[in-house]
Amino acid sequence: MRFVDEFRDPGLITKAVEEIHRLAQPGRHYRIMEVCGGHTHAIYRFGLKDILPEDIELIHGPGCPVCVLPMGRIDDGLALAQKNGTIFAAFGDMMRVPGTHGSPFEHKARGTDVRIVYSPADALQIARKNPKRHVIFFAIGFETTAPSTALTLMHAKREAIRNFSVFCNHVTIVPAIRAILDSPDMRLDAFIGPGHVSTVIGCRPYEWIARAEGKPVVTSGFEPLDLLQSIVMLLRQLRAGEARVENQYKRVVPWEGNRAALKAMAEVFELRPHFEWRGLGFISQSALRIRKEYADWDSEQRFDVPETRVADPKAAQCGEVLKGVLKPAQCKLFGKECTPEHPIGALMVSSEGSCAAYYNYEYRKTASLVTEISSVA
Numbered sequence: 001m002r003f004v005d006e007f008r009d010p011g012l013i014t015k016a017v018e019e020i021h022r023l024a025q026p027g028r029h030y031r032i033m034e035v036c037g038g039h040t041h042a043i044y045r046f047g048l049k050d051i052l053p054e055d056i057e058l059i060h061g062p063g064c065p066v067c068v069l070p071m072g073r074i075d076d077g078l079a080l081a082q083k084n085g086t087i088f089a090a091f092g093d094m095m096r097v098p099g100t101h102g103s104p105f106e107h108k109a110r111g112t113d114v115r116i117v118y119s120p121a122d123a124l125q126i127a128r129k130n131p132k133r134h135v136i137f138f139a140i141g142f143e144t145t146a147p148s149t150a151l152t153l154m155h156a157k158r159e160a161i162r163n164f165s166v167f168c169n170h171v172t173i174v175p176a177i178r179a180i181l182d183s184p185d186m187r188l189d190a191f192i193g194p195g196h197v198s199t200v201i202g203c204r205p206y207e208w209i210a211r212a213e214g215k216p217v218v219t220s221g222f223e224p225l226d227l228l229q230s231i232v233m234l235l236r237q238l239r240a241g242e243a244r245v246e247n248q249y250k251r252v253v254p255w256e257g258n259r260a261a262l263k264a265m266a267e268v269f270e271l272r273p274h275f276e277w278r279g280l281g282f283i284s285q286s287a288l289r290i291r292k293e294y295a296d297w298d299s300e301q302r303f304d305v306p307e308t309r310v311a312d313p314k315a316a317q318c319g320e321v322l323k324g325v326l327k328p329a330q331c332k333l334f335g336k337e338c339t340p341e342h343p344i345g346a347l348m349v350s351s352e353g354s355c356a357a358y359y360n361y362e363y364r365k366t367a368s369l370v371t372e373i374s375s376v377a
């Protein structure tokens with residue numbers, strides 16, 4: 001398959017790994033953060049950690065939008081859904097994320113009308129079909145999904161569909177990277193830049209990371225060869241003492257981003273002064289809210305939102321894992337109280353969550369090996 005097979009070619013992968021071994025300077029430990037949850041998933045899925053030199057440490061970043069959403073926002077969205085006749089629509093990966101009184105699926109089991117949708121346009125279609133009921137779309141995601149929410153709101157306004165609103169939880173990636181760099185317990189050498197977000201915002205917004213922080217950034221694709229090539233490009237820069245932004249994912253990411261998507265976002269959204277991120281706390285201008293011109297389609301401007309604030313369970317270390325300070329398996333609850341079947345934190349739910357990726361591709365493998373060895377013994 002074009003753009004897949006050649007990026008999984010064993011010969012090319014072997015060459016890239018050899019180049020990485022050649023470029024890595026003996027005695028130097030490299031800490032490279034992959035910002036995007038999709039990259040974390042690919043790294044575990046393809047076992048890339050196992051073929052890299054030990055001194056190249058990949059740190060998982062905060063680029064999983066479900067994982068960084070504080071529990072209070074889930075509680076607020078579900079509280080709005082309790083109003084008579086309301087339909088609560090959200091993407092599938094939100095459905096098992098725990099709120100204080102259970103996940104959206106658990107609320108559904110108790111009688112709330114919760115529906116899975118593949119896009120905000122699907123939620124708007126539910127509103128068209130149910131004119132006597134109000135549909136709330138629980139919007140989530142970085143700049144990757146924000147344009148489709150914006151376009152849906154523009155449609156809703158144009159068609160004057162009043163029984164539809166959006167509970168907006170869209171966040172932006174650059175302030176999160178800034179918060180990570182400002183964190184005193186974090187030392188990083190370079191970044192694998194997010195692939196999906198960059199299809200919308202392009203590569204230019206990362207230039208300050210190279211210029212002001214002296215850290216190279218390479219925007220990467222999601223196949224094994226994409227990620228290995230990106231590491232080669234980062235090591236070449238580090239070896240030469242350079243810090244630039246480079247685009248490995250040119251087949252998808254335009255340097256200047258997607259102008260039409262950015263225009264739709266600017267029409268509908270503005271920056272929130274503050275927004276709380278799980279693990280990172282309040283970060284200024286790090287999230288989007290709906291402009292007053294679209295107030296009739298904004299759940300927060302239309303309804304009373306409880307503005308719940310909930311601390312994560314004490315023993316859960318989601319914050320440290322999100323900041324890359326701890327590896328998933330270093331959380332005290334990992335694999336014991338917290339598993340994909342019984343998640344305590346969102347990182348164990350979302351396919352982009354580092355705990356779920358580590359559990360499914362590394363931990364299960366080791367656990368079944370241990371069982372195999374003990375049955376032989």
Ligand code: SF4
Nearest residue numbers: 316318331338345355
């Ligand atoms: S194992 Fe569970 S509680 Fe611990 S960091 Fe991961 S999701 Fe959070």
